[in-house]
Amino acid sequence: MAYWQSAAEDAAMQEEHGFIWDAMLETVDIDLAGRRVLDAGCNRGGFLRLLCARAGIAAGWGYDPAPGAIADARRLAGDLPLTFDATETVPSHWGGFDASFSHEVLYLIHDLGAHAAAIHRALVPGGAYYAVMGVHAGSPGMADWHAENVERLHLPPLYTLDEVIAAFIGAGFEVAASRLRMGFVPVSPHAPSFPSSLEYYYEHKVMLRLARPR
Template identity: 40%
Template sequence: MGSTALSYDTWHADAAREPAMEEGHRPLWRHFIETIPETDLSTREVLDFGCNRGGFLRLLHALKPFRRGLGVDIAQASIAAARSLAGVVPVAYEAASDLTAWPDSFDIAFSYEVIYLLPDLAAHAAGMHAALRRGGVYYAVTGCHTENPLWPAWRDFIGGRTNAPVQDRSPDDYAAAFVAAGLEVSVRRFGYDGFVPVPKDRGYYPKLTDALDYSAVSKLLFRCVRRDP
């Protein structure tokens, strides 16, 4: 197991809101899974970094079954929930803040709206490079960056709702960290084009078009490949 020195119970300061957050992410996770070009994961070892309650891996296995999966998160109560919800899906969940315990272990890795919370992005990128097998791919999604028009307001709004520290980074900052770690990096807009629920909480989206533009335009999908010489 990796270090748990940096840990908390749940991402959300109000733990009761975690299940609703997971449910709200589900259509976006489905789009994420359908967007990646890999179609057959039946022989793949899969990682979800920042897995929270484990919902992404459960959905991934339902849509694109994989051989084995691991979810890691520093939120202790969330990991406990993920274990209780795992069912028969071939996954394990560990409380960890880094990937040093799993060198050369994964064929494909995912993170969804996690990297903007990491205090040391360079260490994360290096750890992900080491955890991937040669030819392995890491997909990282985030819309929390300084080129998102909503970010100036979100910085404080999200910071007041989460137990994790919020970081200020641009898309170029993310790409530079992955490139410096030796990963081959490409990026696209997340491009979600499904129905977006009308927000009841206008703290995130003051206007309805903000909700549409965030998931379609501001949210980015990075593809990082380990290609050793």
């Protein structure tokens, strides 16, 4: 299992993801106020803290296999109603979630069917998993990035969106997809080429809505 490289890199990554989390909040089609929310691959918990501050969730749960990131998530949560666990899948005693999220986690998961089944079990009937993914085979340049990083990050094969969707349909989800309601895109080390980064964030980084039927 390849963990994220360092706490310092985690911190930088989390600050860089703020504009994407804003776009995710703009795109979801349910009112999150008062809901129980899961974040799969939550890293240091920044998205869940944003959901507390901006969406008024009742409580949030986040898991991530990187223990250092989870230690930071617990410290940074302070008194917020957030619970974290350092695991590779949804802890078996967690459940009853109205909504679940992940941002750029599906491309790291080797057994998508098992992940889909775990999230399905953890959602209430009628609940939805909003999974954001730009690292897929249809994103320009991603095959080269994947080839360069497959061993270092212990990556599974680069999935097509169709392969991801098939895994979730197989677990009993109803699937829909949306572009993110993206605003300004900062220029950063993750997005060195401005025109191509706009195309990536506007066209190729998509939000899947994976709904557990009632």
